[in-house]
Amino acid sequence: MKAIAFPRAICYFTADFFRGRPSRRRSNALSKEGIRAMLKSFRERTKAILWIVVLAFVISIFALWGMDLRTPERSRGESDVVGSVDGEDISYQTYQNALNQLWTQMKEERGEEYEPSEIERNMLADQAWELAVQGRLMSEEIRKLDISVSDEELVAFLRKNPHPQLVKTFSDEEGQFDYQSYLRALADPEVDWTELERWGRAVIPEVKFQTYLLSQAHVPESDVLDRFKERTTTMRAQYVEIPVPAADPSAEVPEPELRALYEEKKEGFKEPAMRRIRVIEIEKKASPADDEDAAARLADIRAEIAGGSIDFATAAEENSDDGATASKGGDLGFIKQGSMDPEFDRVAFSLRPGEISEPFKSARGWHIVKLEERRTAQGAAEARVRHVLVEVEPGADTIDSLSTFIRRVTETIRDDGFEQAASKLSLPVREIEPFAQGMFVKDIGFVPRIVSFAFGNKAGSTSFPIETASTVYFVKVVEEIPERTRPFEDVRERLLADARLARADAAAKARADAARKDMIANGFEAGARAHGLDIQTTPQFKRMDQIPGVGGNTAFSTACWLLPLGAVSPPVKGQGRYHIIKLVERSELDVAAYGQARAGLVDEMRNEIASRFMANWYQGIRDKAKIEDLREKRLQ
Structure with a gap:
């Protein structure tokens, strides 16, 4: 098959993410040993780096959501495969690389301390699966089109588009990229750039292919004028x-x-197709020992405050599990008497200003409270308080015990069947009302992995353990209800x-x-x-x-x-x-204003058309592909 001839210009990235800026500033000089050390690190991270690059492009072009969202539970002996596209396996490592990169991006955007919700974790995992599928499909399309990379294209690409890791490496104290030092290192015959070449040869076909698709976007002048009129008339x-x-x-x-x-x-x-399931639920509950540990931890915190080694606000900021108030030194502001948990309310309104309570337990966990001041507002008693909350969570011993029990349940279901295992282990089984794909499951809530398993397997199938923040589920598909029209x-x-x-x-x-x-x-x-x-x-x-x-x-x-x-x-x-x-x-058309706005409107509309074109193109090849999602495998 003859290779497609692409203009050389489209071989270059235009995204700022990949563009270095030449600088006259003095950079941190790199010795050959330093470059070799950097390349060793580069080689170790090549697989992840390739995914970083692919994700940087694919995420911006496709807005694809759906399906199951979390990394599946994996047991020893399972195949290192999470799915396939047209018979080509998607490895667990490929999927995990994509998931790790999405996780890193979220942390960069929201801070290292940010903890995503259950729904966000689900969404990240589903995006990672979709990206793995995209990678397979796009690689196949590139292969079919016989898109090649010449040595000249590779050199021009690497010169103009230094890898992000290299941009950091060749930057000075002020963070300015030293482009000339980078070019000198590229030209140094004693430096082995094999991994960089491999990266370039992997990325350039992706860029060529996507640029080729995007070049199909055409914006008629009449559409541009209509957009301007809509916004200004x-x-x-x-x-x-x-x-x-x-x-x-x-x-x-x-x-x-x-x-x-x-x-x-x-x-x-x-009415859409529905599924009826039954579930075994094992709650991830803290033990009495965990409760004692939480109370003891809070007692230690109070002792530090009383001893003067730390003030209350700092103790709350460093130790409180209340995400809404920890950063404010535990300050709850003024609370009305009777508005809080009964025990919290009783303790808070029994203190004198400046007094700190002994540890006490509410529905949320263990607290200590400091009363700052009292007042009466509109006839109601109010108190301004700070608090430190220590939630009671399963400790290491409890988790180990739970894990052992989950393994026992898994093995018993495998050996004896779902209902028999529940009876043998005295576990209640719940019948769940029929639900449609993509919907909340009554009495369970939004657990996409359960929905994915139910719709991805036949009646009689039983899942491996499906874990959420608070519960571990075993699911059996009881009935596949086909789509129907209401009479x-x-x-x-x-x-x-x-x-x-x-x-x-x-x-x-x-x-x-x-x-x-x-x-x-x-x-x-x-x-x-x-x-x-x-x-x-x-x-x-x-x-x-x-x-x-x-x-x-x-x-x-x-x-x-x-x-x-x-x-x-x-x-x-x-x-x-x-x-x-x-x-x-x-109003009349302002011709001069249109002339000034036209270029920006063309770019905006071209991007919109390109995004729709790419999404439609991808959905078209995805619909034709045979995609198997094995993240939720059957236990039986």
């Missing part, structure tokens, strides 16, 4: 409102009319209500049509008077504005946009009413 309109009356609840609707309405709306009565009898009352509402709407529409006919024949004002309609006038507005008195009615704005100046619109449907509109003012 101001309008003013007169209008009348014709309200839709309430539906008559006693109105009779013939059965054939209801049947016809059912056929018309039948698509909307489809006429089930939706008859809804159809009857819709038919009555449609009659009320038709009456309002007929009144609006009659009013408009008079407005055209006798003038807008005279027609409105003849039908007892009040004329209202909008302030100046643009097409995408919220219009006072009208709101965000897109149909109203669109009608004004399309109307000739002075023309009267047909009835325009709004929320519970019809509008008849007369456009009375429209």
Whole structure:
């Protein structure tokens, strides 16, 4: 297959993430030994680096979400494969590399101390899976197109696009990249740049391929002009409102009319495929020993405060498990008596200003409280307090014990079956109401791994343990419920209500049509008077504005946009009413302003088109691919 000829210019990254800036500043001089040490580190991180680069491009182009989200539980003896694309395996390491990089990006954005929620962890893991799938599909497309990398392209790419790690290495004390030192190192024959070359040869085809796809984006001049007009053209309109009356609840609707309405709306009565499961739940509960440890830890903190080695605010900042107040030195502000946990409330309002309580337990864990001041506001007693919270969490011994028990449950289910294992180990089994894909599971909540397993396996399948922050689940798929259309009898009352509402709407529409006919024949004002309609006038507005008195009615704005100046619109449907509109003012095109804004609009629209094109292209090849997600494997 003949290789595609790409202009050399597209071989270069344009993202600032990859662009170094030449500098005249003195850099930290690198010895050959230093470069070799750096390259050793570079070689060790090559796999992760390749994913960093791929992610930097793919994440920005595709906004793909879905499926199961967390790294699966893996036991000894399992294959090091998390899935496949068209028969090509995706290794656990590839998936984990993507997940680690996404995790690192989140930490960089939100701080090292940030702890993502259960939902965020799920989303990260699903993104990592999707990126692994993308990598496989894009590699196959590149192979089919026979995209190659010449030595000249490689050299030009490496010269103009130093790897981010090398940008840091060749930067001075002030963080300025020393481009000339980088070029001299590249030209040094004694330095082995094999790993850098391997990185470049892996990345350049990706860049060529994506740039080729993005180059398909074309923005017609008429679309650019329309975008400018939408954002700058101001309008003013007169209008009348014709309200839709309430539906008559006693109105009779013939059965054939209801049947016809059912056929018309039948698509909307489809219910998605559902699954019914039963689960064994093992709660991750702290032990009495964990409770004692938490109380002892808090007693030690209080002793340090009392001994003067640390003040209360610092102790809270360094030790409190209350994320909302720790950074504020545990300050809860003023609390009203009776507004907190009963025990917290009792202790806080029993203290004297400046006094620190003994450790006590609430529903959240163990606390110590310091009363700062009291006051009475609007007849209610209030206290300004600080607190240190130590939550009671499973300790190492408890976790080890739980892990041992989970292994025992796993083995018993494998040997004896789901129900028999539950009976043998005295574990309750819960029947869960049917649920659709992508939905919350009643009595369990948002646990995408459970949904993914249920929809990825046949009835009778049992999962490996699925862990959340508070619970470990074993899941058995009991029933696969296919998609269905609700029968006429089930939706008859809804159809009857819709038919009555449609009659009320038709009456309002007929009144609006009659009013408009008079407005055209006798003038807008005279027609409105003849039908007892009040004329209202909008302030100046643009097409995408919220219009006072009208709101965000897109149909109203669109009608004004399309109307000739002075023309009267047909009835325009709004929320519970019809509008008849007369456009009375429209601003002229500012040609000079358009000339200034045009380039920016073209770039903006090209990016939008390119993003849609890339997403549609990717979805197209993804839909054709055979993708197997094995992250949630069956136990039975």
